[in-house]
Amino acid sequence: MRILTGIQPSGTLHIGNYFGAIKPAVELQQRGDAFYFIADYHSMTTLTDPAGRRKNTTAVALDFLACGLDPQRSIFWRQSDIPEVCELTWLLGTLTPMGLLERAHSYKDKVAKGIAPNFGLVAYPVLMAADILLYGSHLVPVGKDQKQHLEITRDIAIKFNQTYGETFVIPQPEIREEVATVPGLDGQKMSKSHGNTIDIFGDEKATRKKIMGIVMDSRTPQEPKPDAGQNLAIQLLKLVAPAAIARDYEERLRAGGLGYGDLKKTLFEHYWNFFAEARARRAELAANLDYVNQVLAEGARRARAVAAQILARARQACGIG
Numbered sequence: 172m173r174i175l176t177g178i179q180p181s182g183t184l185h186i187g188n189y190f191g192a193i194k195p196a197v198e199l200q201q202r203g204d205a206f207y208f209i210a211d212y213h214s215m216t217t218l219t220d221p222a223g224r225r226k227n228t229t230a231v232a233l234d235f236l237a238c239g240l241d242p243q244r245s246i247f248w249r250q251s252d253i254p255e256v257c258e259l260t261w262l263l264g265t266l267t268p269m270g271l272l273e274r275a276h277s278y279k280d281k282v283a284k285g286i287a288p289n290f291g292l293v294a295y296p297v298l299m300a301a302d303i304l305l306y307g308s309h310l311v312p313v314g315k316d317q318k319q320h321l322e323i324t325r326d327i328a329i330k331f332n333q334t335y336g337e338t339f340v341i342p343q344p345e346i347r348e349e350v351a352t353v354p355g356l357d358g359q360k361m362s363k364s365h366g367n368t369i370d371i372f373g374d375e376k377a378t379r380k381k382i383m384g385i386v387m388d389s390r391t392p393q394e395p396k397p398d399a400g401q402n403l404a405i406q407l408l409k410l411v412a413p414a415a416i417a418r419d420y421e422e423r424l425r426a427g428g429l430g431y432g433d434l435k436k437t438l439f440e441h442y443w444n445f446f447a448e449a450r451a452r453r454a455e456l457a458a459n460l461d462y463v464n465q466v467l468a469e470g471a472r473r474a475r476a477v478a479a480q481i482l483a484r485a486r487q488a489c490g491i492g
């Protein structure tokens with residue numbers, strides 16, 4: 172089974188990305204052939220700073236490898252190293268109804284936020300379909316926000332197969348319903364666009380300050396807190412601390428006697444320890460960028476071999492070449 176997913180290099184990765192995307196992707200390496208890539212072409216629809224894109228691309232590669240992506244087992248590459256993906260985008264685009272693209276939530280949200288719609292933004296889901304179909308992917312693990320993009324991919328693949336004959340595998344999404352949305356420092360969904368993130372590999376002092384700055388209510392430490400389960404620091408602690416410890420803190424908060432300052436200090440310590448090993452690995456990798464580039468180059472070579480075959484089949488099917 173081929174499992175494929177991509178992540179955009181559009182900013183620094185945070186613990187919402189870790190629990191929502193990276194950790195499940197790392198675990199899925201056990202279930203089949205993992206094809207993971209850095210979607211740098213997609214990031215061009217929202218980011219026009221070349222140096223920023225380069226920096227983020229390297230950072231995402233380091234983050235993924237540090238968090239357990241195993242290049243012996245999986246294929247890991249940069250999207251733009253495979254030019255075939257652009258060609259397939261065109262073939263698919265000629266069969267994609269405009270209405271399908273205009274109805275995409277992600278497109279509509281970006282336009283509503285004030286991004287001027289251009290061809291790339293409208294075509295975003297077609298490029299994503301090309302990413303998926305070019306490698307014969309069976310399973311595509313994504314967050315809930317990408318569900319509709321997967322439906323569009325399936326529609327396009329079915330239409331192509333109907334028009335030109337059986338060419339593409341119809342992929343299945345794996346929507347991570349069970350992965351709870353990680354809340355950010357302000358209690359809303361953690362997202363880089365909300366400025367409420369805890370980075371996976373943030374600076375120690377700055378992250379401590381962020382966590383100690385989480386705003387709580389004004390109840391005294393002694394007061395019992397029957398709503399302890401909804402407390403933001405408890406929710407985050409559950410992600411990064413052993414279950415028994417998180418439960419113990421929740422009980423102490425509920426019973427009264429635990430101050431918010433102490434709770435936040437504990438949260439910071441567990442966050443810091445949770446990523447300690449990965450942090451050390453990341454520092455080693457960052458000191459050895461030649462190795463990281465070699466991993467991406469080897470990944471691109473292997474991905475391209477698959478892509479070339481499937482693209483040739485698609486071209487043949489539509490009477491080109």
Ligand code: ADP
Pocket residue numbers: 178179187188189190191192313314315316350351352353354360361362363364
């Ligand atoms: P952001 O909201 O910070 O821009 P992205 O949209 O780039 O993050 O998300 C990349 C991946 O991380 C997606 O698979 C998404 O589902 C996941 N993800 C992002 N934020 C969270 C969160 N707060 N909780 C769980 N998963 C998340």
Ligand code: TRP
Pocket residue numbers: 175176177178179210213298299302303311312313317320
């Ligand atoms: N659009 C996805 C996101 O923002 C990233 C992505 C690009 C992707 N191409 C993909 C995900 C192909 C899965 C498969 O999260």
